[in-house]
Amino acid sequence: MGRYLVGEDAGRVDGSKGFKTFASAKSDLTGNRIYFGGLGSIFVKPSNVLAEIIMELQSRAAPALGIDARTLPTTIAVPASLPYDGRKEILDAARKAGLPVREGDLVEEPVAVLLDSIFGPAGILPKNPTGPMRVAVYDIGAGTCDVAVFELDMTHRNGTGQDFRIKPLAIGDYDRLGGDNFDIEIARKALMPQVMGERGLSPEEARLFIKQNRLVAKCLKEELCRAIETVLLRDNRQCAKVPPMEYPALKVTGRTNEVPGTDLIIPAKDVTLTTEMMLLALRPFLSPDADEGEIEEGRWVGSLLGPLEFALIQSDIDPETELDFLILSGACCRAPFVPYVISAYCAQIGIPPGKIRHADLDLSVERGAAIHAGVLALTGHPPIAPVLGEDIGLWVYGNRPELIVEAGRILPYPPTGEQVFADAFFVPEDNLDRLVVELYARSRKSRKRIIRKSFDIPQHTPAGAPVTVSLRIDASKMIHLKAALVDYPDVGLTIHGEDVRISGRAPDEEEWVKSARENIHKAVETTGTAPLNELLNLAHGESLRHNETSWRKSHEILDHVIENHPREARAWNILGLLRWTENDLSGAERGFRKAISIDAHTRSYRTNLGYVLLEMGRSADAVHVLAAAHTRWPDYPYAGEIYARALEAEGKYQDAVTARQKTIVAYSTSSKSPLLYAGEISWLVRLYEGIGERAKADEILKQKDHASTPPDVTGPPYKEALLAGPDSPQRSLASAS
Structure with missing residues (x-):
């Protein structure tokens, strides 16, 4: 290209x-x-x-x-x-690219492999079966592992010809499991210790190291696997039948990449990968226990057998007596340990080696997709009806999460029109100004958030006001959902895939992200460069959204900025806020301290540090940090209020009152608006309640509806105001009122 x-x-x-x-x-x-x-x-x-x-x-x-x-x-x-x-x-x-693709023009890779196995030139499956067959496809690639179980049945139409009826029985799909996971673990466990020695790395430094050296790990892994296969074949041993612990002791060498953007630049260094080191790094994936493993940073680090066992259980068939064939596919099947682990598991559950077939790892998916396209063009229907592999649920803030579509449904769902949920969701409290809607997918191993958005609702909407939800999932597994107030049908949000339309005024963080993206694209079109400040605005805005996908975007941007501008204090501050949002308080502390070490004159950085120390239960440390901030910036309400809370945590209530009074005076005499911000209300209410002045606390609560968004959006007051939800102090305050 x-x-x-x-x-x-x-x-x-x-x-x-x-x-x-x-x-x-x-x-x-x-x-x-x-x-x-x-x-x-x-x-x-x-x-x-x-x-x-x-x-x-x-x-x-x-x-x-x-x-x-x-x-x-x-x-x-x-x-x-x-x-x-x-x-x-x-x-x-x-x-x-100009292709006229429509709903249903996506085919899942296990389906494509099955179609090629039936109709392709390789002849993997019998051409003329005497009865129904049940076939499982285990497809593991670079980033995903999909297992599907199908039932194939041949019927005769008027005595002429044959027609294969293919029915999907189950799909066990594990995103974030594949060759990329192997490479990441090898970089983390085999290469990083050689480069760093006894010096440990912070999570941020480790992320940058893996990002720069994952492909180094991949090349070393592939070279070592080829060498292992060469030795085994020379000894007339079939790779798929040799346990990994019997692999020959070999080694390969390479060189890592330099990693900038850290306190000390991590230098490039010559490294070695041995058979023992590779197998030790990959041990979780090679476990014979299908349930062993855990999700780390959105990736499954565990047994390769999990998806297979799950799909076989979901299909409700006896694999020993009712499964006719298991087809192995995907680039990762080239690694000798993958087919061995699958074959050993099959032997344990009664599937003999003769039932295990290997797809064409180069062309099976491509040929199957072509077959799918031809059948769809000729008949108007896909050869295999798509099926939903996960449960789909919906959560509306203050309501119980509700399962709305179960796994196994044939798509599209419903077959025509939309599924309407008219009596399932309600506004949970009086005087809410925003409603949060989350759509999620649930499998045996995890619950994955698909999308989480919020929309403003009219003030004084009463508790119990009904929220109507309509849903459709098309043949390409695209989700179309609309949530709206019954009494205000024009107030709500509409989701089409990842496209979200919010009626009325969009939430502040949505406008912020939209503005930053527009400014970046305009700058790139005119100058070819994304402005650093706008990149940081986008990273901060993404970190504030109710969406793990947005958090990953924020990390991606921050990794880029820190790698190229390691002395950019604001990037480290936003990283601290992002870690805080993810409940990684130690990571938040590291980010704020790094920001202060670069720029000691920005007041929000020091106040953020004091606040997170307080959240960690280190009130004495928080008082030490915040006293200096409050003294240096007496007209900064954020520092004064958090300082007062830290004093209260130490039992110094009179000092807390004094700090609060000084804060209010400084705030009211500054050029800023005398209105309280939404994020400040919970702090002040707690201070007054701590000294027994409930009347004053109630007076502050009355200002909640008039609270504004703070102009200083570099600290948690903006974050707390935007992220009000089930775990926010603002929920308990609203209930108290």
Whole structure:
């Protein structure tokens, strides 16, 4: 693609050499990643990269086909566990490239593998079965692991021809499980100790090291696996039948990349990966216990058997007597330990080796997608009906989470129209000004937030006011949902995939993020560079949203900024706030202390540190930090109020009253508005209640409806006001009123 490099070649080339590199655009769709490294001055999303790839493939295919590829039926293969926002990005990329894709034009990779196994040239499955067959497909790639169980039945129509009826029985989809996980663990457990020795790394430094050296780990892993296979084959041993503990003791060497953006730049260094080191790093994945493992930073670090066991249980079949074939597919099956772990598990549950088949790891998915496109074009129906692999639930703030669609439903759901939930959700409290709606997916291992948004509701909306919800999930697993007040049908939000439309005034953090994105794109279009200040505005805005995907975006931006501008104090402060939002108080403290070490003159950084120390129960340390801040900036209400709370925590109530009085005087005599901010109300109420002045606390509570958003958005007052929810002090205050 000219000066663009994609895939594995991109991972081996330094982007500073004139290439624009994109190593894993499809995997990066999860979380709507924004690219920085290796892009020079370009600011781009993975979907833009995929659109360029599709257009390049079209231009190459046209001479060979003799026709415009855009006139052909199109199907795009995606992982079964590709999140809902990623599906929308795939469709958007195809449309940008000029492909007329529609609902149902996405086919999941296990389905494509099955279609190729039935109709493709490899002859993996019998062409003329004498009866129904049950087939499982285990597909593990770079970033996802999908297991699907199908029932195949052959019937005769009027005595002519054969028609395969394919019914999906279960899907066990584990996003964030695949070869990328192996590489990350090897970088973390095998390479990082060699580079750092006894010096430990902070979580932020470790993230940067893994980001810079994951591809180094991948190359070393692949080289070592090839060497192991060579030795085993020379000894006439089948790789899939050799336990990993019997692998030959080999080693490969390489060199890590330099990691800037840390206190001490982590230098490049020669490293070694041995068989023992690799297996030790991968031990959680090789466990014979399907339940062993845990989710770390959104990734599954655990047994490769979990998805298979889950799918077999969900299919409600006896694998020993009722499963006819298990097909292994996906790039990770090239690693010898993957087929061994699966084969050993199958032997334990009664599936003999003769029932295990291997798909074409290079072309099976592509051929299956082509078959799907042809059948869809000829009949108007997909050869296999898509099925929902996870339970879908909805939570409306103050209501119980409700399961609204169960796993196993044939899509689209409902078959026509929308499913309406008219009596399930209500406004939980009087005088709320905002309602939070969260859509989530639940599997055996985890509950994943799909999207979480809030919308403003009219003041004085009474508790018990009904909220109506309508839902539709299309054949591409795109979710279309609308939530609105029954009495105010124009007030609510509408979700189509990741597109969200909010009626009325959007929440402040939504406007902030929108503004930052617009400013960045305008600057990139005119100057080719994203302004640092706007990048930080975007990172801060994303950190404030009710959405783990947004938090990952914030981390991605902050990693880029810290890597290239390690002395940017505001980046470290926002990182502290983000860690705080994620309930990582120690990480928040590190971020704030780093910001102060760079810039000791910004008052919010020091106050943020004092506040998080107080939240950690270290009130004496908080008093020490906040006393200096309050003395230095006596007209700063945030510092004075948190200082008063720290004094109260130490039992110094009279000193707290004095600090509060000084704060109010300083605030009222400053150029700022005398109105209290929403985030300040809970602090002052607690101070007054601590000294027994309930009447004054009630008076402050009456100002809640008139509270404004603070102009200083660098500290938690803005965060606390925006993130009011079930765990916020503001909920208990609203209840008390």
